[in-house]
Amino acid sequence: MDRQISHIWIMRALYLFLAVLIMFLHLLPLDTQPDRWPFPDFLIAMTFVWVLRQPDYVPILLVAAVMLMADLLLQRPPGLLAALVVLGTGYLRSAAPGMRDAGFVAEWTSAAVVITGVFLLNRVILAILSVQQAALGPVVVQVVLTIAVYPLFVLLSQNVFGVRRVSVSDSVTGGARA
Template identity: 45%
Template sequence: MVDPAAASRFSYRSLFLALAAAVLFVRLLPLSALPARFPGPDLILCLALAWVHRRPDYAPALLIVIVFLIEDILAMRPPGLWALIVLLGTEFLRSREALLRDLPFVVEWAVTGALILAMAIVNWLILALFLVPQAEFGPVILQVITTIVAYPFIVLATLFVLGVRRTATGEVDTLGRRI
C-alpha cells in the first residue's frame, strides 16, 4: 500500500519539478529578437523559497540542487555556483522554518528579500573575484528588486492555486510524526 503522506510529498515534488521546467522552457524561448531592457524576476528562486518557507519537505535539498544545476547549464552560467548559493540560502531558511512559521508575512517577505539580495551579491562577488564575464551590478540589482516584488505573487499562487500551505504548530502526519 502507498502511504498517503508519501504520495502527497511525491506529487508536490513532481509539481515543483514540472513548474521549474515550465519556467525554464518559457525563459529559453526566443520570444523577441531585441535584448531585454529590464531584467525579469527569477521565478524559480521565488518558487523554491516560497516552498521552503511553507513546506520544507516538499522541496528537498537534492531537488533544489538538481533544478538549479540544470538551470545553470541551460543559462550558460558557471555550473554549480548559483546552485550552491541557492542551496545554502534555502538551508538557511529551512533551519529557521519553525522560528519564521508564526511571524507575519511582511517579516517573511523582508527576510526572503534580504536573503535574495545577499545571494545575488555573493554570486556577483565570486564571479568578479574569478574575473568571469557577467552582467554589471546595476542589472543584477534590478533583477533582485523584481524578484523581491514577484515573491508575494508567487506565494499567493502557491497558496491558493497549488494548495501549498504552512504547517501548523504541532501538526503531525499520518504516522504521528511532527511535520
C-alpha cells in the first residue's frame, strides 16, 4: 500500500516537472521571427491525457496550480484558462471510468470536444469582458493542432512514463487515493 501511494506521489511530481518543462520551453526565445503557426497547447493535451488515463496522478488542485502558473508566466488573463481547464479535467475525470471499455477513438473524441469547449468558452468570456484577443484563425489552428498532438502525448505518456489506462482490475480493488 505504501509503495502504491509513493508511486502516485512520484507520478504527481513527474507531471509537475513536465508541466514546468513545457512552460520553460515555451518561454525560451528560440527564434526572433514571429511564428507562422501557433503552437499547440501541449500543457492542456498532456493534462487531459493523464486525467483520462490515470486520474490519481493529476489531482484537481495540482491542475489548478499548474494552469494558474501557466496563465501568469504566459501573460494570459490570470485564472480564466486555468478555471476552464479545471472544469474540463473535472468532466473528463468523471467520464474516465465509462471509457475503460471504449477504444482510443472515443477517448480522443472526448478530449477533442473538451479542448474545443475550453478554447471556445475562453474566447466567449474574453469577448464578453471586452478583452483584446488574437484573431480567430490562429486560435482555430491552435485548437486543431492541440487535438492533433493528443495521440502523440498518449504514446509518449504510455511508452515513456508508464501512464496507462486504469484497468478494470485496478478499479475493482479500489486503487489508492492520496
